[in-house]
Amino acid sequence: MIFLSQKDIETLFSQLDSTVQLLRNEIDFSYLEALTESGSNLIEKNIPAEMKNILSPATADKLTEIYQGVDTAHTEPEDIRKSLQLAILKGLKEDKVQANHQMTPDAIGFMFVYFIEKVRDTSLKKMRILDPTVGTGNLLSTVYNALATADIEVEAEGIENDDLLIDLAAMATKLQRQNVKLTHQDAVQDLLVDPVDLVVSDLPIGYYPVDERAKTYTSAAKEGHSFAHHLLIEQSMKYLKPNAFGLFLVPKLMFETPEAASLMKAIQELGYLQGMLHLPKELFANEQSQKSILLLQKNGDQAEQAKQVLLGNIPDLKNQQSMLKFMQEVDNWKKENL
Template sequence: MTEEKNIMEVLFEKLDVKSKDLHDENGQSYIENLGLALEEIYTNQRDLLEQSTLQERRKAFQFAYLSLLKEEVIQPNHQMTPDSIGFILSYLVNLFNKNKKELNIVDIASGTGHLSATINEQNQEKKVMHHLVEVDPVLQRLSIHLANFLEIPFDVYPQDAIMPLPLEEADVIVGDLPVGYYPVDERSKEMKLGFSEGHSYSHYLLLEQAVTATRPGGYVFLIVPTKLFEGEEVKQLQKYIATETEMQAFLNFPNSLFKTEQSRKSLLILQKKDPGNTKSVEVLLANIPDFKAQTQLQTFLAEVDEWMKENHSL
């Protein structure tokens, strides 16, 4: 006798099968068709959504996305932020904003919207308004469908996140930053972290955009290359961070999440300076343990809590 499928498995299979069937019919990419499959369920199968929790829906979407990646090669910037990274980031967003009942969160270069969905799931006791900035039209549409599927509010801004943003005074900015060179030199030269010659680093410019769009005293949580503070142009970056922000933490994600040491990522946490209110802190530098090592993970979280008490007495 087969075990009855749980609601998450049912949703995953429906999304997976529908996306692949639609791909065979219309020839569009699997990612585009996943958006249409989400639409089919939230429009015509509301009973399924009503039986499921936010986490079950998000996980069904995540597994469907990962399943479709086996069917087609996608560009690196279409990769989804792994759950373990999303959970740590969400936990820290909550910790740094413990006393806030409402949060305005901007997700810069938001991709599928999965990182914002994870943050929403982990901060359900707060009223969170999500603003997503994404240049890729396929990912823009997918994140809108995901918001409807999850029944959480996303405002999606369809634009290049390095161009001037129609946003300011965010409480929190998050981002899983794409790494590379930015081709629009005219825009780079208007920015403090643009290079005087040649193409500038897109991840430097996105970091500057994040700080600019944050309210004084607000926080920036960016997933960046672990080697961010290496290289010829790093003095320019260090000067900008020291001038505009109070650096809070640089936390290295576990090696096991990445194929190579070169591709390893870290979480950079900054607080935008607010004269008279923000103060410099002892920067928290640490390696985040593997999620499977529960004891070490609990020790790490306890150390973060202790650091918060010493540096941010609430």
């Protein structure tokens, strides 16, 4: 496999970006639509006939030349992910995509990976992962690549309700040669998903519009619309195998709302709240947008409530001394509680 330097990653991004601009010069695509099309063409190293019929011969030839000059088949999936991330970030900005559709930043993705390494069953050489709100697929791919690097055979599923985002995720996971099944649906509905060893999710924040469906959930609001992120946490817990963990990106103040009691009841029916770590405030624009990583465990014969729930603030990731101290505290917590 070929490992790319940061310069090479930026070169691959530049090649992707060039193909996007070539497509947009002749077709009325948004940036992300063109990126989805171009990434799919890159997988095939060619342009489909129906697309060639729309493009001028010069543009079709230039695109084909770029696609055939990019060697993704022998490039590390994580390097491909980083290049795609640069392109998707540019597209999200250019297309003015709503906040709930933004990509999970790498700093948060890597903290997910860190906690997964601490809590996962190390005897498992094969793992099934579910992301019920997969979006562009960046968080799922970050976790997938980290586990695959640890010589774990990974099988993943992602659920997404947005047409464009699931198309992006499909393109990105195929380009990274990942074993991922994606389903286009509302994740609060019943899912055709076999039990999984791990759930990861950057939860969309807001109200769920279908009250009749929400009422079937323990975490539903007593009156009015229910929080979608509450319902999705409860839903995710149902698809975890016994003793398995779920990690969720949630609002920092989630348990300080009036609706928190019904969410806690749902969690306690299905498993245990084992931790909640507040991410560094430097990662967020303001106090209202601050997030935390919620660590839940499904009930089972080897699961019990931690004597001390892992609570606290993750220090500034650039502060090496503080991070080392924090990691030691997490190690101590694991020894005493899991």
